[in-house]
Amino acid sequence: MTFLEAVNRVLRQEAILMGDDDDLTSFTNTQHAATSTLAQIAIQSELATLVSDGYIPFEEKTATVTLVTSTRTYSLASDFQTFQENFMERVDSGGVAVGERIFLYPGNESQLRKEFYLYRSNEGTPIHFYTTGGTAKTVGFSPVPNSDVNGYLYRYYYEGDVNVSLTTDTVPFVSTTEAQVFVRMAARHFKYLRSTPQIREGLFPQGIDSDPVILQSRATLMGLLNPISPARHYGKRY
Numbered sequence: 432m433t434f435l436e437a438v439n440r441v442l443r444q445e446a447i448l449m450g451d452d453d454d455l456t457s458f459t460n461t462q463h464a465a466t467s468t469l470a471q472i473a474i475q476s477e478l479a480t481l482v483s484d485g486y487i488p489f490e491e492k493t494a495t496v497t498l499v500t501s502t503r504t505y506s507l508a509s510d511f512q513t514f515q516e517n518f519m520e521r522v523d524s525g526g527v528a529v530g531e532r533i534f535l536y537p538g539n540e541s542q543l544r545k546e547f548y549l550y551r552s553n554e555g556t557p558i559h560f561y562t563t564g565g566t567a568k569t570v571g572f573s574p575v576p577n578s579d580v581n582g583y584l585y586r587y588y589y590e591g592d593v594n595v596s597l598t599t600d601t602v603p604f605v606s607t608t609e610a611q612v613f614v615r616m617a618a619r620h621f622k623y624l625r626s627t628p629q630i631r632e633g634l635f636p637q638g639i640d641s642d643p644v645i646l647q648s649r650a651t652l653m654g655l656l657n658p659i660s661p662a663r664h665y666g667k668r669y
Contacts, residue, residue: 432610434474435598437617441470444618446624457598466625473620475594478603482512482593482639484652487603490591491515496524498576498583503551504628507568510592519560519585526586533585535571536561543573556580616648640668 432440439454447466448454455467481487494508494520514535521531536543537561542551543561555574563569571656593603604610621630623639629645 432601432604432614432640433598433602434471434595434602437610438467438470440611440614441473441618441621442466444614445621448492448556462496468618469624473624474519474602474614474617475596477617477620478593478595481649481652482614486591486656490603492591493586493588495526495584495586496570498557498572498580498585498618500578500581501554503575504571505571507570507587508589508591511568512590512592517588519587522584522586524584532618533557533560533572535559540564540571545623547573548668551575553600560585567665592612599604604656606655609652612648612652612655616645616652619648620646 435455435458436659438458439448441611442448442463455463458467458471478487490510490512492508492510494511496503496505496507502619507593517535518532520528521533521622522528537560540561540563543559547553550571552571553574556579557572557574559573559577560570563571595602601612602610604613614662619642620639623635623642626634
Protein backbone atom coordinates (compact mmCIF):
# COMPACT_ATOMS: atom_id res chain seq x y z
CA MET A 432 0.00 0.00 0.00
CA THR A 433 1.42 3.37 -1.00
CA PHE A 434 1.32 6.49 1.15
CA LEU A 435 -1.28 8.01 -1.20
CA GLU A 436 -3.46 4.89 -1.02
CA ALA A 437 -3.26 4.99 2.77
CA VAL A 438 -4.32 8.65 2.83
CA ASN A 439 -7.28 7.91 0.56
CA ARG A 440 -8.32 5.00 2.76
CA VAL A 441 -8.18 7.22 5.86
CA LEU A 442 -10.35 9.81 4.13
CA ARG A 443 -12.83 7.13 3.06
CA GLN A 444 -13.06 5.64 6.53
CA GLU A 445 -13.72 9.06 8.01
CA ALA A 446 -16.32 9.88 5.31
CA ILE A 447 -14.35 12.76 3.82
CA LEU A 448 -14.45 10.95 0.49
CA MET A 449 -17.90 9.48 -0.03
CA GLY A 450 -19.90 7.71 -2.71
CA ASP A 451 -18.62 8.54 -6.17
CA ASP A 452 -15.96 10.98 -4.95
CA ASP A 453 -12.71 10.40 -6.81
CA ASP A 454 -9.68 9.37 -4.81
CA LEU A 455 -6.90 11.92 -4.51
CA THR A 456 -4.29 11.48 -7.22
CA SER A 457 -1.60 13.58 -5.55
CA PHE A 458 -0.95 15.63 -2.43
CA THR A 459 -1.20 18.81 -4.48
CA ASN A 460 -4.92 18.37 -5.21
CA THR A 461 -6.76 21.46 -4.06
CA GLN A 462 -9.86 19.45 -3.18
CA HIS A 463 -9.66 18.21 0.41
CA ALA A 464 -6.18 19.76 0.74
CA ALA A 465 -6.54 20.48 4.47
CA THR A 466 -7.90 17.06 5.39
CA SER A 467 -5.32 15.37 3.16
CA THR A 468 -2.56 17.10 5.12
CA LEU A 469 -4.07 15.97 8.42
CA ALA A 470 -4.29 12.40 7.15
CA GLN A 471 -0.62 12.50 6.17
CA ILE A 472 0.34 13.79 9.62
CA ALA A 473 -1.75 11.08 11.31
CA ILE A 474 -0.08 8.31 9.29
CA GLN A 475 3.41 9.67 9.92
CA SER A 476 2.73 10.09 13.64
CA GLU A 477 1.47 6.53 14.06
CA LEU A 478 4.45 5.19 12.11
CA ALA A 479 6.83 7.09 14.38
CA THR A 480 5.18 5.56 17.45
CA LEU A 481 5.44 2.02 16.08
CA VAL A 482 9.08 2.53 15.07
CA SER A 483 10.03 3.89 18.50
CA ASP A 484 8.45 0.83 20.11
CA GLY A 485 10.44 -1.48 17.80
CA TYR A 486 7.39 -3.15 16.26
CA ILE A 487 8.10 -2.80 12.52
CA PRO A 488 10.58 -5.31 11.02
CA PHE A 489 9.99 -4.08 7.46
CA GLU A 490 13.29 -2.24 7.00
CA GLU A 491 15.93 -4.62 8.36
CA LYS A 492 19.09 -3.73 6.44
CA THR A 493 22.87 -4.16 6.38
CA ALA A 494 25.70 -1.87 5.37
CA THR A 495 29.47 -1.82 5.70
CA VAL A 496 32.16 0.51 7.01
CA THR A 497 35.66 0.51 5.48
CA LEU A 498 38.40 1.31 7.98
CA VAL A 499 41.00 3.90 7.02
CA THR A 500 44.32 4.47 8.76
CA SER A 501 44.14 7.18 11.46
CA THR A 502 40.45 7.86 10.73
CA ARG A 503 38.34 7.76 13.89
CA THR A 504 34.74 8.41 12.76
CA TYR A 505 32.66 7.07 9.85
CA SER A 506 29.25 7.91 8.41
CA LEU A 507 26.44 5.39 8.71
CA ALA A 508 23.90 4.61 5.97
CA SER A 509 21.82 7.62 4.99
CA ASP A 510 18.61 5.89 6.12
CA PHE A 511 20.10 4.58 9.39
CA GLN A 512 17.63 4.60 12.27
CA THR A 513 19.07 2.31 14.96
CA PHE A 514 21.40 -0.67 15.35
CA GLN A 515 19.79 -4.09 15.42
CA GLU A 516 22.84 -5.81 16.89
CA ASN A 517 25.49 -4.69 19.35
CA PHE A 518 28.37 -5.81 17.11
CA MET A 519 29.94 -5.33 13.70
CA GLU A 520 31.42 -8.33 11.91
CA ARG A 521 34.40 -8.26 9.62
CA VAL A 522 33.66 -9.48 6.08
CA ASP A 523 35.74 -10.03 2.96
CA SER A 524 35.21 -8.21 -0.32
CA GLY A 525 32.46 -10.68 -1.21
CA GLY A 526 30.54 -10.03 2.00
CA VAL A 527 31.46 -13.34 3.65
CA ALA A 528 32.08 -13.14 7.42
CA VAL A 529 35.64 -13.99 8.44
CA GLY A 530 34.93 -14.61 12.12
CA GLU A 531 35.99 -11.33 13.74
CA ARG A 532 33.65 -9.01 15.60
CA ILE A 533 33.93 -5.70 17.39
CA PHE A 534 31.30 -4.69 19.91
CA LEU A 535 29.33 -1.57 20.70
CA TYR A 536 30.87 0.28 23.63
CA PRO A 537 28.45 0.10 26.59
CA GLY A 538 27.92 3.84 26.73
CA ASN A 539 28.12 6.89 24.49
CA GLU A 540 31.15 8.94 23.53
CA SER A 541 30.85 11.01 26.69
CA GLN A 542 31.29 7.89 28.81
CA LEU A 543 34.22 6.74 26.70
CA ARG A 544 35.85 10.17 27.11
CA LYS A 545 35.65 9.83 30.90
CA GLU A 546 37.22 6.37 30.97
CA PHE A 547 39.81 6.52 28.16
CA TYR A 548 41.06 10.06 27.71
CA LEU A 549 43.36 9.10 24.78
CA TYR A 550 40.58 7.41 22.79
CA ARG A 551 40.88 10.01 19.99
CA SER A 552 44.62 9.50 19.47
CA ASN A 553 45.60 5.95 20.42
CA GLU A 554 45.82 3.81 17.28
CA GLY A 555 45.59 0.05 16.99
CA THR A 556 43.15 -2.72 16.16
CA PRO A 557 39.65 -1.51 17.14
CA ILE A 558 37.85 -3.48 19.82
CA HIS A 559 34.84 -1.16 20.23
CA PHE A 560 32.69 1.16 18.17
CA TYR A 561 30.52 3.88 19.68
CA THR A 562 27.90 6.40 18.66
CA THR A 563 28.95 10.01 18.23
CA GLY A 564 27.04 13.27 18.41
CA GLY A 565 26.61 15.97 15.80
CA THR A 566 24.37 16.70 12.85
CA ALA A 567 25.07 13.39 11.06
CA LYS A 568 24.74 9.82 12.28
CA THR A 569 28.27 8.49 12.65
CA VAL A 570 30.23 5.95 14.64
CA GLY A 571 33.73 6.08 16.04
CA PHE A 572 36.22 3.25 16.59
CA SER A 573 38.41 2.68 19.62
CA PRO A 574 41.34 2.39 19.32
CA VAL A 575 41.57 4.51 16.18
CA PRO A 576 42.31 2.18 13.23
CA ASN A 577 46.00 1.89 12.34
CA SER A 578 47.69 0.77 9.12
CA ASP A 579 47.34 -2.91 10.07
CA VAL A 580 43.56 -2.76 9.61
CA ASN A 581 43.42 -0.27 6.74
CA GLY A 582 40.80 -1.41 4.22
CA TYR A 583 39.07 -3.85 6.58
CA LEU A 584 35.33 -4.11 5.94
CA TYR A 585 32.90 -4.32 8.86
CA ARG A 586 29.23 -5.10 8.32
CA TYR A 587 26.52 -3.82 10.65
CA TYR A 588 22.83 -4.59 10.91
CA TYR A 589 20.38 -1.75 11.29
CA GLU A 590 16.79 -0.61 11.11
CA GLY A 591 16.22 1.70 8.15
CA ASP A 592 14.08 4.81 8.22
CA VAL A 593 10.48 3.91 7.34
CA ASN A 594 9.14 7.44 7.18
CA VAL A 595 6.83 8.16 4.25
CA SER A 596 6.54 11.51 2.50
CA LEU A 597 6.04 10.94 -1.24
CA THR A 598 2.82 9.62 -2.78
CA THR A 599 4.66 6.54 -4.07
CA ASP A 600 6.39 5.68 -0.77
CA THR A 601 5.34 2.30 0.58
CA VAL A 602 3.68 2.07 3.97
CA PRO A 603 6.08 -0.38 5.69
CA PHE A 604 3.92 -3.46 5.98
CA VAL A 605 4.22 -6.63 3.93
CA SER A 606 0.61 -7.82 3.76
CA THR A 607 -2.52 -5.90 2.82
CA THR A 608 -4.17 -6.92 6.10
CA GLU A 609 -1.35 -5.38 8.14
CA ALA A 610 -1.57 -2.16 6.15
CA GLN A 611 -5.36 -1.99 6.57
CA VAL A 612 -5.16 -2.44 10.34
CA PHE A 613 -2.52 0.28 10.49
CA VAL A 614 -4.74 2.62 8.48
CA ARG A 615 -7.51 2.03 11.03
CA MET A 616 -5.14 3.35 13.70
CA ALA A 617 -4.20 6.31 11.52
CA ALA A 618 -7.87 7.09 10.84
CA ARG A 619 -8.52 7.29 14.57
CA HIS A 620 -5.56 9.64 14.95
CA PHE A 621 -6.97 11.67 12.04
CA LYS A 622 -10.31 11.97 13.87
CA TYR A 623 -8.44 13.26 16.91
CA LEU A 624 -6.61 15.90 14.87
CA ARG A 625 -9.86 17.12 13.27
CA SER A 626 -11.79 17.32 16.54
CA THR A 627 -12.32 20.50 18.49
CA PRO A 628 -10.96 20.66 22.07
CA GLN A 629 -14.48 20.05 23.39
CA ILE A 630 -15.00 16.95 21.23
CA ARG A 631 -11.55 15.65 22.14
CA GLU A 632 -12.44 15.78 25.81
CA GLY A 633 -15.48 13.61 25.12
CA LEU A 634 -14.01 11.13 22.62
CA PHE A 635 -10.43 11.02 23.90
CA PRO A 636 -10.53 11.81 27.63
CA GLN A 637 -7.10 10.22 28.19
CA GLY A 638 -5.47 11.41 24.99
CA ILE A 639 -4.86 9.68 21.69
CA ASP A 640 -2.25 7.20 22.94
CA SER A 641 -4.70 5.73 25.46
CA ASP A 642 -7.63 5.58 23.05
CA PRO A 643 -9.17 2.06 23.13
CA VAL A 644 -9.51 1.91 19.34
CA ILE A 645 -5.81 2.77 18.94
CA LEU A 646 -4.78 0.22 21.57
CA GLN A 647 -6.95 -2.54 20.11
CA SER A 648 -5.72 -1.89 16.58
CA ARG A 649 -2.12 -1.84 17.78
CA ALA A 650 -2.59 -5.18 19.53
CA THR A 651 -4.13 -6.65 16.37
CA LEU A 652 -1.25 -5.33 14.29
CA MET A 653 1.33 -6.76 16.68
CA GLY A 654 -0.35 -10.14 16.38
CA LEU A 655 -0.20 -9.95 12.58
CA LEU A 656 3.47 -8.91 12.62
CA ASN A 657 4.46 -11.74 14.96
CA PRO A 658 6.10 -14.42 12.74
CA ILE A 659 5.14 -17.17 15.21
CA SER A 660 1.49 -17.89 16.02
CA PRO A 661 0.86 -17.47 19.77
CA ALA A 662 -0.10 -20.54 21.79
CA ARG A 663 -3.87 -20.84 22.13
CA HIS A 664 -3.74 -23.41 24.93
CA TYR A 665 -1.66 -23.82 28.07
CA GLY A 666 -0.55 -27.05 29.67
CA LYS A 667 -0.25 -30.48 28.11
CA ARG A 668 -2.49 -31.68 25.35
CA TYR A 669 -3.47 -35.36 25.18
